Amino acid sequence: HPFRQARFLTSANRIDQLPADRGAEVAFAGRSNAGKSSALNAICDQQTLARTSKTPGRTQLLNVFPVGDEAHRLIDLPGYGYAKVPEAMRLHWRGVIDRYLRERESLKGLVLVMDSRHPLKDFDRDMLAFGAASGRPCHCLLTKSDKLSRSEGARTLAAVRKTLAQEFPNAGAQLFSSHAKTGLDEARGVVGRWLGL
Ligand code: GTP
Numbered sequence: 001h002p003f004r005q006a007r008f009l010t011s012a013n014r015i016d017q018l019p020a021d022r023g024a025e026v027a028f029a030g031r032s033n034a035g036k037s038s039a040l041n042a043i044c045d046q047q048t049l050a051r052t053s054k055t056p057g058r059t060q061l062l063n064v065f066p067v068g069d070e071a072h073r074l075i076d077l078p079g080y081g082y083a084k085v086p087e088a089m090r091l092h093w094r095g096v097i098d099r100y101l102r103e104r105e106s107l108k109g110l111v112l113v114m115d116s117r118h119p120l121k122d123f124d125r126d127m128l129a130f131g132a133a134s135g136r137p138c139h140c141l142l143t144k145s146d147k148l149s150r151s152e153g154a155r156t157l158a159a160v161r162k163t164l165a166q167e168f169p170n171a172g173a174q175l176f177s178s179h180a181k182t183g184l185d186e187a188r189g190v191v192g193r194w195l196g197l
Pocket residue numbers: 030031032033034035036037038039051052053054055056057058059060077078079080143144145146147176177178179180
């Protein structure tokens with residue numbers, strides 16, 4: 001799969017530090033500590049590509065990972081809703097992420113990473129609504145599924161898909177685990193299609 005070629009390019013603290021807004025980009029969004037960076041690493045089959053941590057708030061910049069050439073990129077976003085960072089920093093990131101989502105022409109789709117034990121929180125719904133309003137597809141990774149039994153996982157997936165079908169028909173969902181490496185090929189398929197790989 002092409003994601004093995006992913007590499008780190010740059011960390012941006014502001015929109016104008018990102019690469020030129022050309023080509024195709026897919027962003028990994030989700031609440032703080034949901035497992036975004038871990039999911040990106042698992043998809044790329046590279047344990048140390050994006051920095052992960054037990055401590056919420058690890059990812060603090062827009063991290064850019066080209067896949068092959070720089071025209072195809074994955075973006076690891078900071079988590080939304082982490083309470084312990086200073087207010088000024090939280091506002092800064094809210095502004096940067098909101099502006100990124102609104103203005104980025106090369107953003108072709110959103111991977112919404114949710115802890116499968118706590119799916120569809122307010123932030124997740126905001127992100128899905130944004131995707132719908134901007135005409136961008138969303139794909140939900142119900143991650144840490146290794147923490148659920150098979151039947152709990154199946155029940156959670158069915159419930160999330162039902163809600164999406166009713167409220168956000170441009171969004172799909174799957175079970176995923178970075179640790180157990182489940183759902184990788186399905187996720188690669190979706191992201192690869194969006195990037196045109
Ligand atoms: P921020 O950048 O801080 O918003 O976090 P993040 O969403 O990037 O989460 P990250 O990937 O850093 O993972 C957060 C914690 O969840 C770490 O302790 C990971 O080891 C753990 N984690 C991530 N994915 C999984 C998974 O599939 N299963 C389990 N059991 N733990 C996971």
